[in-house]
Amino acid sequence: MMKYTFLLLIAFAACKPNTKTEDPVSPQTETAYPQNLENILNAHGTLDTWDGYKTLSFTIPGEPVSETHTIDLHSRKDRVDRDSVSLGFDGERVWLYDPKNSYTGNPEFYHNLMFYFYAMPFVLADPGIIYEETEALVVNDTSYAGLQISFEPQTGVSANDEYYLYYDTETYQMRWLGYTATFGAEEKSDQITYIAYNDWQTVGEIVLPRSITWYASENGKPTTPRRTVNFENASLDAASKPDAFFQKPAAADLN
Structure with a gap:
């Protein structure tokens, strides 16, 4: 049976930021962000510059095999390839190609899950997001200023989820992401999960994670x-992949 690159998938599979994948994401033409988020994006x-790229690709190394993620940044079509298994979103439908019946996950949740965690902080500039100041996060006697991110009604599948972006006030680089998961419930959750963002690399002209680490909390x-997830072979391209790249293979199943 196919094993995931990391074992925490079930815990946060429904927790990705809630922009509707059905709607293409157009480059922003007007500034509509708080100044601290502008500073973070600039850092x-x-x-x-991010909006000038159309294709993002990265590999998550794993045992026994790695998986490669490819995303059209404007249409948000995507594709994940791992060994004999492929899954993706063609702009309308999520599909799974699994000729050996070895995939045990949920393609609906997983097809763009790691893209959202990897593409921080830029995915937090998507439409339908509400920004508020929040209390600083203090870790090992260091204080990180924060932004609370919530979502307008009917944004995505779980608009009651909340995100917390914490950043270095000197460099404005993102340092922590906190998030709550409601799994579609009507009530908000107060249980926050934290991811450390402190291992960066420059891809093209953009600073993106080399790795991210989930933390226990108290x-x-x-x-x-x-658990740490590593990212390798990252690339940004100003050209789009052909539409056929993201289309459902003839033998694939729909989800």
Whole structure:
């Protein structure tokens, strides 16, 4: 049976930021962000530069095999390839190609899950997002300023989820992501999961993670590392992949 690159998938599979994948994401033509978010985006290469790219690709190494993720940044079509299994979103439908019947996950959740975690902080500039100041996060006597991110009604599949972006006030680089998961429930959750973003690399002209680490938490703060996910062979391209690249293979199933 196919094993995931990391074992925490089930815990946060429904927790990706809630922009509707059905709607293409157009480059922003007007500034509509709080100044601290503007500063964070600028520290990572600027939103204008990010919007100039059309294709993102990266590999998550794993045992026994790795998986490659390819995303059209404007249409949000995507594709994940791993060994004999492929899955993706063609702009309308999620599909799974699994000739050996070895895939045990949920393509609906997984097809763009790691893209959202990897493409921080730029995915937090998507439409339908509400920004508020939030209390700083103090870790090992260091204070990180924060932004609380919530979603307008009917944005995505779980608009009651909330995200917390914490950043270095000197460099404005993103340092932590906190998120709650409601799994589509009507009530908000107060259980925050934390991911450390402290290992960066420059891809093209954009600063993106080389790795991210999920942390255990206690009393609402991150404590000890639980699991690290690495990213390799990352690339950004100003050209789009052909539409056929993201289309459902003839033998694939729809989800």
